[in-house]
Amino acid sequence: MDVDTGIDDALAILYAIESKQLDILGITTVNGNVPLDYVTKNTLKILSLAGENDIPVYPGAVEPYLREAVHEFKVHGNDGIGNALDDMVVTKPLEDTFAADFIIESAREHKEELTLIMVGPLTxxxxxxxxxxxxxxxIGRVVIMGGVVSDAGYGNMLPTSEFNIFADAEAAKVVFHKGLDITLVSLDVTHQVMMTDEHVEKLKGTKYYDFVKDATDEYMDYGLRLYGKRQCALHDPLTVGYVLDPNLLETKACHVDVETSSPLSYGQTICDFRGLLGKAPNVKICLGVDSGRFLEDFVEKLGG
Structure with missing residues (x-):
């Protein structure tokens, strides 16, 4: 898993662990929702909360491939996880290997058995x-939370751009054109999986209730301002959900490119639905999601 641990990354890590279905070789961290030192500390805290001491954490890129860093404090709070674990002391050590080198080592060792779950910028x-x-x-496959395709105009950074791609569009462009087996879990489907206070209350009395309630409070307030209802999109958990159960999403292979020049649409994931460019498909985009089944599974897994 490659993360920029804000609130939904934290929930995705817990979901991946509690699924008991994944052999998580390691977690790599990247500058994104918050600066890298926050991201890495948050990741260590989440693993401690889960009682998971065996998953190594590899710190990665401090800044984007080419551009200056952007962050999302207004969504994720001052520390990236809504200050929900302020009192937790981190004791788990970091690995000495740089994140990109760990990805290289893992690809060489595990080859097609390796899945990269990328829920931050692709640096x-x-x-x-x-x-x-x-x-x-x-590499076997790469599952990326990022972009907005069919619903262009409903981005969360620019009207046509989603944060993870916008935060390092040059890196995304590199990744999209390397011939990898890529599935893009975009805002088109993640905006259909909204967690509400009712979902949180179903966790009452369980291991993660206090964390989820505290961490998502500000996130839900952001949702209230954006959608007129207290809710938050489970972008990164849905990406894990697709790895656990590919039948959650309807996908289609298309040619997708990333805009890196226009100030009006920087970071846009442009999909050639009609094949006008005459280029081979390079990304599986998402056209639909079984949101009810995913939300039920997510709450069930976190509830233990």
């Missing part, structure tokens, strides 16, 4: 592909 993977381009033929 670490772009750096890995730059250093060792041969790994593009080794």
């Amino acid at each position: 670490n993977l772009a750096l890995a592909l730059k250093k060792a381009p041969e790994i593009k033929d080794m």
Whole structure:
């Protein structure tokens, strides 16, 4: 898992762990929702909350591939996880290996058995592909939370752009054009999986209730301002959900490129639905989601 641990990344990590279905080789961190030192500390805290001491954490890129960093404090709070674990002391050590190098090592060792779950900007993977381009033929699949395709105009950074791609569009462009098996879990489907206070209350009395309630409070207030209802999109957990159960999403292979020049649409994921460019499909985009089944499974897994 490659994360920029804000609130939904934290929930995705817990969901992945509690699914008991994944062999998580490691977690790599990347600058994104908040600066890298916050991201890494948040990731260690979430693993501690889960009682998970065996998953190594590899710190990654401090800044984007080319551009200046942008962050989302207004959504994720001052520390990235709504200050929900302020009193927790981190004791788990970090790994010495740089995140991109760990991706390279994992690809060489596990080859097609390796799935990369990317729920932050794609800087670490772009750096890995730059250093060792041969790994593009080794990695099994890459599942990315990012972009907005069919619902262009409903972005969350620019009208046409989603945060993870916008935060490092150059890195995304590199990754999209390397011939990897990519599925893009975009805002088109993640905006259909909204967690409400009712979902949170179903966790009452369970291990993660206090964290989920505290962490999502400000996130839900942001949703209230944006949608007129207290709710928050489970962007990153849905990406994990697709890895657990591919039948959750309806996908279609298309040619997708990333805009890196226009100030009006920087970071836009442009999908050639009609094949006007005459280029081969390089990304599986998402056209539909079984939101009810996903939300039920997510709450059930976190509830233990």
